[in-house]
Amino acid sequence: MSEYKVALIGFGGVNRALAQLAADNNAQWKQELGFELKIVGISDLHLGAAVCPDGFDLQALRELPAEKGALSRLPGGKKEAATEEVIETSGADIVAEATFTNAVNGEPASSYCRLALTRGISVVTTNKGPVAFHAEALKRVAAEHGVYFEYEGAVMSGTPVIRLGRELLAGSALKGFEGILNGTSNFVLSSMESGLSFSEALEKAQRLGYAEADPTADIEGHDVRLKVVILANELLGAKLKSADVPCKGISGLTLQNIQDAVAANARWKLIGSASKMADGTIRASVEPRMLPLENSLTGVGDAVNAVTFKTGLLGDVTVRGPGAGRIETAYALLADIISIHKAKTAKGN
Amino acid sequence: MSEYKVALIGFGGVNRALAQLAADNNAQWKQELGFELKIVGISDLHLGAAVCPDGFDLQALRELPAEKGALSRLPGGKKEAATEEVIETSGADIVAEATFTNAVNGEPASSYCRLALTRGISVVTTNKGPVAFHAEALKRVAAEHGVYFEYEGAVMSGTPVIRLGRELLAGSALKGFEGILNGTSNFVLSSMESGLSFSEALEKAQRLGYAEADPTADIEGHDVRLKVVILANELLGAKLKSADVPCKGISGLTLQNIQDAVAANARWKLIGSASKMADGTIRASVEPRMLPLENSLTGVGDAVNAVTFKTGLLGDVTVRGPGAGRIETAYALLADIISIHKAKTAKGN
Numbered sequence: 001m002s003e004y005k006v007a008l009i010g011f012g013g014v015n016r017a018l019a020q021l022a023a024d025n026n027a028q029w030k031q032e033l034g035f036e037l038k039i040v041g042i043s044d045l046h047l048g049a050a051v052c053p054d055g056f057d058l059q060a061l062r063e064l065p066a067e068k069g070a071l072s073r074l075p076g077g078k079k080e081a082a083t084e085e086v087i088e089t090s091g092a093d094i095v096a097e098a099t100f101t102n103a104v105n106g107e108p109a110s111s112y113c114r115l116a117l118t119r120g121i122s123v124v125t126t127n128k129g130p131v132a133f134h135a136e137a138l139k140r141v142a143a144e145h146g147v148y149f150e151y152e153g154a155v156m157s158g159t160p161v162i163r164l165g166r167e168l169l170a171g172s173a174l175k176g177f178e179g180i181l182n183g184t185s186n187f188v189l190s191s192m193e194s195g196l197s198f199s200e201a202l203e204k205a206q207r208l209g210y211a212e213a214d215p216t217a218d219i220e221g222h223d224v225r226l227k228v229v230i231l232a233n234e235l236l237g238a239k240l241k242s243a244d245v246p247c248k249g250i251s252g253l254t255l256q257n258i259q260d261a262v263a264a265n266a267r268w269k270l271i272g273s274a275s276k277m278a279d280g281t282i283r284a285s286v287e288p289r290m291l292p293l294e295n296s297l298t299g300v301g302d303a304v305n306a307v308t309f310k311t312g313l314l315g316d317v318t319v320r321g322p323g324a325g326r327i328e329t330a331y332a333l334l335a336d337i338i339s340i341h342k343a344k345t346a347k348g349n
Numbered sequence: 350m351s352e353y354k355v356a357l358i359g360f361g362g363v364n365r366a367l368a369q370l371a372a373d374n375n376a377q378w379k380q381e382l383g384f385e386l387k388i389v390g391i392s393d394l395h396l397g398a399a400v401c402p403d404g405f406d407l408q409a410l411r412e413l414p415a416e417k418g419a420l421s422r423l424p425g426g427k428k429e430a431a432t433e434e435v436i437e438t439s440g441a442d443i444v445a446e447a448t449f450t451n452a453v454n455g456e457p458a459s460s461y462c463r464l465a466l467t468r469g470i471s472v473v474t475t476n477k478g479p480v481a482f483h484a485e486a487l488k489r490v491a492a493e494h495g496v497y498f499e500y501e502g503a504v505m506s507g508t509p510v511i512r513l514g515r516e517l518l519a520g521s522a523l524k525g526f527e528g529i530l531n532g533t534s535n536f537v538l539s540s541m542e543s544g545l546s547f548s549e550a551l552e553k554a555q556r557l558g559y560a561e562a563d564p565t566a567d568i569e570g571h572d573v574r575l576k577v578v579i580l581a582n583e584l585l586g587a588k589l590k591s592a593d594v595p596c597k598g599i600s601g602l603t604l605q606n607i608q609d610a611v612a613a614n615a616r617w618k619l620i621g622s623a624s625k626m627a628d629g630t631i632r633a634s635v636e637p638r639m640l641p642l643e644n645s646l647t648g649v650g651d652a653v654n655a656v657t658f659k660t661g662l663l664g665d666v667t668v669r670g671p672g673a674g675r676i677e678t679a680y681a682l683l684a685d686i687i688s689i690h691k692a693k694t695a696k697g698n
Binding site for chain 1: 507643696
């Protein structure tokens with residue numbers, strides 16, 4: 001197939017960036033990757049919905065204002081969201097799901113994913129919710145319907161982490177991982193190293209757009225905990241739920257703690273980790289740790305993320321890259337589509 | 350296929366480690382990866398040759414002394430190397446080529462690889478020679494014969510670099526890379542940071558087994574240059590030869606240079622790099638560079654290696670891991686075989 005028809009669920013920063021990347025790069029992708037993307041449907045809680053089975057004009061999408069009901073200006077558009085209708089009537093081959101993460105039960109995104117898969121439509125998502133709560137079930141539904149469920153962007157945006165662990169480190173006797181998996185909290189810690197108090201650092205992060213108005217999920221480790229659940233279940237065969245992972249954030253660290261560490265040639269980092277125990281069980285946690293300078297995560301400052309894979313045959317392998325960003329996260333969706341394209345091409349369809 | 354018959358060309362540290370890994374892990378691999386390995390032939394300049402189409406007893410291979418002619422003790426063994434015969438008569442599905450790197454023309458390893466491929470046998474290699482000099486031609490021969498030529502171990506042992514750049518960063522608009530690609534020279538630089546002179550540091554590296562008796566290729570950047578050629582050709586579509594890459598090693602750096610950098614919050618590193626220019630040409634080099642602490646390569650000390658991929662959509666992505674080691678390099682061969690297995694399974698044969 002040299003063209004994929006994509007329905008976008010959520011039209012915030014990430015899916016907008018995907019549409020923009022397609023507008024800018026389709027010609028090159030066709031040559032380099034073997035396919036181009038058409039956007040055939042969009043649904044967004046705020047912006048409304050639109051369906052265009054022949055593909056929207058990508059330039060018009062780019063210019064669409066982020067105003068309530070704006071999708072009604074497109075052909076086939078209306079002011080209210082209509083996710084099920086877009087999934088079912090747009091003729092999409094792939095649904096790109098990029099709505100908000102519900103950390104309680106992964107809904108309604110999980111239901112959207114399930115609906116698409118049962119209709120024989122592959123799903124790519126950057127949403128931690130469906131993956132943390134239902135990855136195994138959704139992969140099974142995908143397999144039953146001969147389609148794919150991919151989610152590289154659920155951890156560290158487009159930086160290859162899930163696929164690196166699952167595919168490129170296969171057979172390396174993976175025993176665990178530890179990572180800096182939240183850019184906001186890491187930025188706050190880095191800023192405190194240069195002398196800001198916790199609240200000054202947090203304000204700075206908010207001013208620069210790194211932190212939400214309510215920064216609790218970032219600061220208290222809840223965001224990291226979901227990512228630990230995703231990676232442990234995916235790479236170590238765990239069956240963890242969030243409640244199984246003890247979680248402590250960085251709000252208890254004082255400027256004095258931070259500066260004592262620097263004086264001792266160390267750094268405080270918020271570390272999400274999981275390890276395979278001798279009895280085969282998986283132990284996971286989220287907590288601030290004081291790391292010595294030699295640790296490959298210690299030098300990872302500001303909003304950058306990194307994960308160290310602990311392997312039996314290779315020792316430590318660390319990948320470091322962006323953990324957020326519109327384009328960076330949209331690239332994760334593209335990487336998922338590339339993976340689907342390769343799998344379909346190898347099967348000869 | 351649930352079993353691959355492997356012929357080992359070279360029976361030094363790396364291929365011995367592969368045989369040992371198979372002895373220890375075949376049962377688990379069969380379950381986890383879907384295949385096990387039989388060793389059906391071995392040829393080694395020093396140890397001789399042996400062919401056993403039903404597969405050698407892996408325990409006996411493990412116990413074989415590293416003495417001249419030792420392979421003559423095995424069934425079907427003799428005291429002289431017999432590479433062509435082993436390739437042609439062992440019934441191998443895969444040749445694992447791990448002989449020495451000839452930095453002048455890649456021979457005789459390149460001819461061994463070509464022979465195997467033309468006989469319809471896939472090749473996995475950790476040898477920089479055939480890859481730096483003939484990767485494109487050997488991939489073409491492999492494709493013509495419906496088999497595979499894989500070489501993850503040619504750069505940074507089993508740390509995923511080639512496949513990370515080629516597969517997981519596909520579509521990321523890769524513009525270039527820079528890396529610490531030689532453990533010996535990096536170990537020498539790290540040791541000089543703690544006060545050793547160049548020659549003391551080199552002696553220490555030799556004592557610990559990091560440096561060869563003749564350390565020229567490591568210290569003067571020739572080893573890095575071959576790796577730059579391999580990565581630039583593979584990932585940036587360059588057509589570089591070694592002579593196209595200006596190369597300067599670390600022997601000109603004084604203890605004073607090193608310590609001045611430390612005082613300035615920087616570190617000297619031997620950097621191999623390549624970049625795509627605006628006109629599409631590729632510019633590559635090997636040279637010592639003084640990196641600021643913020644650079645993600647600066648904290649990579651001792652014999653560890655790392656590469657930063659410079660991408661348009663993700664910014665910088667760095668992977669860091671071992672660059673050498675018997676088991677670590679043997680894992681690269683396993684990773685290549687896993688890749689071949691996946692490709693064959695996807696095609697349904």
